[in-house]
Amino acid sequence: MSRLKRAVFIFEEDAALPEGVKPLMLEAVLSCPILTWVGNQLRADGVQRFFAVCGPRFAEEARTLLPPDAAVSEQWADLAAFLDTEEPVLVLPRAAFPMAEAGPGFAYAAAGRELADAWRERMTNNVQGAELVSGWLPVYGPDTVAEIEALLLRRGVSAPAGNGRA
Numbered sequence: 001m002s003r004l005k006r007a008v009f010i011f012e013e014d015a016a017l018p019e020g021v022k023p024l025m026l027e028a029v030l031s032c033p034i035l036t037w038v039g040n041q042l043r044a045d046g047v048q049r050f051f052a053v054c055g056p057r058f059a060e061e062a063r064t065l066l067p068p069d070a071a072v073s074e075q076w077a078d079l080a081a082f083l084d085t086e087e088p089v090l091v092l093p094r095a096a097f098p099m100a101e102a103g104p105g106f107a108y109a110a111a112g113r114e115l116a117d118a119w120r121e122r123m124t125n126n127v128q129g130a131e132l133v134s135g136w137l138p139v140y141g142p143d144t145v146a147e148i149e150a151l152l153l154r155r156g157v158s159a160p161a162g163n164g165r166a
Contacts, residue, residue, distance in 0.1 A: 004109055006049045007042050007090040014055030023058055024095030024139045029149050032159035034097055034139060035065045040160050041098035047090065051082040080120070083112035091115065095139035097148050104132030
């Protein structure tokens with residue numbers, strides 16, 4: 001697969017989150033939102049364009065953590081426009097943390113138009129031609145966040161500088 005230049009992050013639906021609870025991508029590891037860790041890793045890997053599928057309740061917070069030109073929306077038309085490409089697009093279908101030793105699992109990449117077709121027409125994540133992408137650890141909840149933080153502390157890793165936009 002060619003080098004990835006685009007990425008889509010899918011947040012939990014706003015309605016599924018009780019008041020006072022944030023989507024996992026906005027939870028902090030070492031006082032830094034997971035989305036910042038993700039964005040920093042992707043920029044280091046050469047990803048240039050970002051799209052966060054995020055409801056209106058958390059859209060502004062997500063925007064502050066992504067590059068200024070990143071798209072944040074829950075509207076299908078916005079996502080379809082972002083996916084209107086034959087370039088491969090990385091998909092993080094749930095909260096994830098960059099971890100080099102994480103093997104391939106749930107993160108995947110496929111041509112943008114194939115993703116759009118699979119999601120719109122077949123309503124599935126079973127995307128023809130998709131390739132699993134390693135290096136992403138799924139975050140299932142607060143326990144996973146605590147485990148990641150403890151691991152990073154044991155390794156002597158500190159939070160990225162700025163804890164926000166790079």
